[in-house]
Amino acid sequence: MTTVLFAAPSLWPEYQAELPKALAEAGVQAKVVIDAAPEVVDYIVYAPSSPLQDFTAYHRTKAVLSLWAGVERVVGNKTLTQPLCRMVDPGLTEGMVEWVVGHALRHHLGMDRHIVNPGHVWDPTCPPLAREHPVAVLGMGALGAACAAALRALNFPVTGWSRTEKPGCLHGEDGLRQALASAQIVVLLLPKTPETENLLNGERLALLPQGAVILNPGRGALIDDGALLAALNAGHVGHATLDVFRVEPLPADHPFWTHPRVTVTPHIAADTRAYSAARVIAENIRRGETGEPFLHLVDRARGY
Numbered sequence: 001m002t003t004v005l006f007a008a009p010s011l012w013p014e015y016q017a018e019l020p021k022a023l024a025e026a027g028v029q030a031k032v033v034i035d036a037a038p039e040v041v042d043y044i045v046y047a048p049s050s051p052l053q054d055f056t057a058y059h060r061t062k063a064v065l066s067l068w069a070g071v072e073r074v075v076g077n078k079t080l081t082q083p084l085c086r087m088v089d090p091g092l093t094e095g096m097v098e099w100v101v102g103h104a105l106r107h108h109l110g111m112d113r114h115i116v117n118p119g120h121v122w123d124p125t126c127p128p129l130a131r132e133h134p135v136a137v138l139g140m141g142a143l144g145a146a147c148a149a150a151l152r153a154l155n156f157p158v159t160g161w162s163r164t165e166k167p168g169c170l171h172g173e174d175g176l177r178q179a180l181a182s183a184q185i186v187v188l189l190l191p192k193t194p195e196t197e198n199l200l201n202g203e204r205l206a207l208l209p210q211g212a213v214i215l216n217p218g219r220g221a222l223i224d225d226g227a228l229l230a231a232l233n234a235g236h237v238g239h240a241t242l243d244v245f246r247v248e249p250l251p252a253d254h255p256f257w258t259h260p261r262v263t264v265t266p267h268i269a270a271d272t273r274a275y276s277a278a279r280v281i282a283e284n285i286r287r288g289e290t291g292e293p294f295l296h297l298v299d300r301a302r303g304y
Helices: 009-025 090-109 142-153 172-182 225-233 274-290
Strands: 002-006 031-033 043-046 063-066 135-138 158-162 185-188 212-216 237-242 262-264
Touching: 002 009, 009 031, 009 274, 043 274, 063 274, 090 142, 090 185, 090 212, 090 237, 090 274, 135 142, 135 172, 142 158, 158 172, 225 237
Parallel strands: 002 031, 002 043, 043 063, 135 158, 135 185, 185 212, 212 237, 237 262
Antiparallel strands: none
């Protein structure tokens, strides 16, 4: 059995070491290579930025196992007829939780005014308690649910919103408006689909309480950039901490770089780590070989 890694060459040393170990732990005998003839490839471990964009010749391939949580760059590929699985990796989830909780606490505690204080202003104003700072998490998949749980553990009142109905979550347009209307911190963790693009537009940003903070480690296209800048300039949105953008790297002349109420982080909120992702991949290969359902199978109609 042959598994091929189609990703940046810089990733090969890590996966060359970790994936055979993970496969052995899962009881699977497989050869892991960086190149092979399409007719002998059983599984493709894949980054959507890979040069491989035409899957037509891979008739033998049983599944394409993405290294990325987001699959919007490949899900519409007409040549990809094999099952496609996205990456839901414990390491990726941990990183996302740490980024979200860290920046939520930063804004909740007002840390910026002490960290950057060139005037040496002595301001003994104490921050509120977490229970006084409602949070809305938009997107309650694996990442959103984990972030919501961590924030609740710190006593933040968290409202979860999902595009589709889920237990314990608001959903639909009415639910979204309700979630935004009370949220002093909004966390966006949705995939990019036609339904989620520009989810936070001018009308919905106006629903937020005065001074609300936005954290976006999800997808850049979830926010209408122009509407966000207008809301920031008007003071209606107090701050936006953004990790993802429509164009990456973020162009040097983009107004987000210099806006006093915007923090830019360079798409670092969460990363796929070889030592943990290899275990997810190995489990899916084991399932493929034993006829069990694949984990994290992408629904092509929904786009994720």
